[in-house]
Amino acid sequence: MQTNSSIGITGMGIISSIGDNLTSFSASLKQGTSGIKHVNLSSEPKLSVNIAAKIQDFSFVEKLKNIQNIPEEMFAKAKRLGQRAPFGIQTSILSALQAWEQARLFESTTSSEKIGLVIAGQNSTQNYQYDLISQFKENPEYLSPRYALEFLETNQVGVLSELFDIEGEGFVVGGASATGNVGIIKGHQLIQLGIVDVCLVVGVVADLSPIDIQGFINIGAMGGKKYSNQPEKACRPFDENHEGFIYGQASVSIILESETSATKRAVSSLANIKGYAFILDKNSSANPNMNGEVKAMLLALERAGVEASNINYINTHGSSSPLGDKTEAEAIHKVFESHASNIFLNSTKVLTGHCLYSAGLVEVVATVVQMREGFLHPNINLETPIRNDLQFCGTKTINFQATIAMSNSFGFGGINTSIVLEKN
The missing domain is CATH 3.40.47.10 (Thiolase/Chalcone synthase)
Known part of the structure; x- marks a missing residue:
């Protein structure tokens, strides 16, 4: 167990409603830019909430082209794995590539057996499955052969481990709204125990189905009614006029790394x-x-x-x-x-x-x-x-x-x- 070596963050990546990379995300934070807007959360049935901070104007291939310094072979592999994949896989690929690039792992000699993978996400294919229901009812035999893989959370593990040649431990964790932190903690523990030297932690985008959204509405957890005509004012943490959470979307990835590994690779930690x-x-x-x-x-x-x-x-x-x-x-x-x-x-x-x-x-x-x-x-x-x-x-x-x-x-x-x- 590594007790004397600190563990830091050497890379970060994000696809969100307020930025599709660290630079644009940071600019939005500085400017106080809200990603919460009027959106169509369900065409049928109609829902009582119609605002969210969703990822808009998404094109996987175009966003893939915007990531810097990807080796040609890695670009081709990412395109092959992601081009026809569900939205949740596509956004994970993009945020993970950003983090991998910032951590300079494209040029690394780190052993693949000493790299781990933690997927922080649960129920991430709900909307993907919901959208297939009408087609399935009409023609069940036309269901994609990959569906048996794609509805499983472990599809994220498979795709990302193949993309980055990861051969250490890899698994999925869930913790409701604390899932992202749980992923960081479990990745930290893998390094702390000496199982891996580097760990990719990926926060999976929440792609809620209309059923999921209505469920949150029914228990009074979701806001959005009081300020339905002013969506940017609807999310009001610690304000007397708060009424509930506003649904947002983001895929986020970080690279956790032991001090020993980062020093060996001559990479600086962003924070410990x-x-x-x-x-x-x-x-x-x-x-x-x-x-x-x-x-x-x-x-x-x-x-x-x-x-x-x-x-x-x-x-x-x-x-x-x-x-x-x-x-x-x-x-x-x-x-x-x-x-x-x-x-x-x-x-x-x-x-x-x-x-x-x-x-x-x-x-x-x-x-x-x-x-x-x-x-x-x-x-x-x-x-x-x-x-x-x-x-x-x-x-x-x-x-x-x-x-x-x-x-x-x-x-x-x-x-x-x-x-x-x-x-x-």
């Missing part, structure tokens, strides 16, 4: 994973649990070896759910006590929507971008904060140097995760 926590609060329902959130943050701090007073920025879970926001704000205040008012808080979901399975990865990437570029993105819709004793970022971007930051993700079913990051 200082500590993490992943705990359950023994709850099968959707409601958040303050004690579980408190325990996750405290354990992450303990494992990071840092005092609560060392944290100066938190990228909150901040889902825009009234109960969720209230609970997280209480938990932060309980963990950080008198220091809580000194910590800047924002929620990337205000710009990207809630990207569900990939949300934790979206927010870790956003945290690293902000730490490295010296700014904090705004909470663009925060007009009346639910608490006055916490330091929420305002409606404008500010210059700020976060040195040690925390990123929270909490999921249905009592899943609580927290990650502590340090700028390298």
Whole structure:
């Protein structure tokens, strides 16, 4: 087990509603650009919510051409594997290639047996299956022969391991809205245990079917009705007028790497994973649990070896759910006590929507971008904060140097995760 070597992020990639690469994503964060718009979530049946932060104007081949420094052989392989694949596979390929390129793994001599793969995603083929129903009912025998592979989450493992020649451990993890953080934690543990030196962690895009969307509406989790005519104002984390999460889409990939491996390859880490926590609060329902959130943050701090007073920025879970926001704000205040008012808080979901399975990865990437570029993105819709004793970022971007930051993700079913990051 590697105990003396730190584990860092050496590459990142993203396809989202506010940017299809790190440069455009970063620019949107700085500008406070929202990806939430009027969209047609279902032509039949009609749904009561018609806003989301979906990936628009998507062309796999065109976006593939825009990725820099891909070897010709790798480009051809990616095109072959992705051109006729489901949307979720295509976006994973693109974000993973971006991260691979930034980590300079195209020129690496890292052994394929020492590279791991963690797919952070669950129920990712729901809409793909839903769209096939009418065709299947009419002509069942015309179902694609690849369907038996493509409806399985492990299709992501197969495609990406083939694309990148990965022969270490590879698997799929799920944790509801905390899935992205769970993926990072499990990738970190693979390296910590010495099983691999490098790990590709991929947050799968949430491609919800109309049934999934209606399910969230029925339990009161999804917002979008109160501000249906002003979609960019609908996601309101920690604001008195929040009503529920707004659905977002993003595929995000990061490369985790041991310090020893990064040094050997002469690659710099963008940020280090200082500590993490992943705990359950023994709850099968959707409601958040303050004690579980408190325990996750405290354990992450303990494992990071840092005092609560060392944290100066938190990228909150901040889902825009009234109960969720209230609970997280209480938990932060309980963990950080008198220091809580000194910590800047924002929620990337205000710009990207809630990207569900990939949300934790979206927010870790956003945290690293902000730490490295010296700014904090705004909470663009925060007009009346639910608490006055916490330091929420305002409606404008500010210059700020976060040195040690925390990123929270909490999921249905009592899943609580927290990650502590340090700028390298």
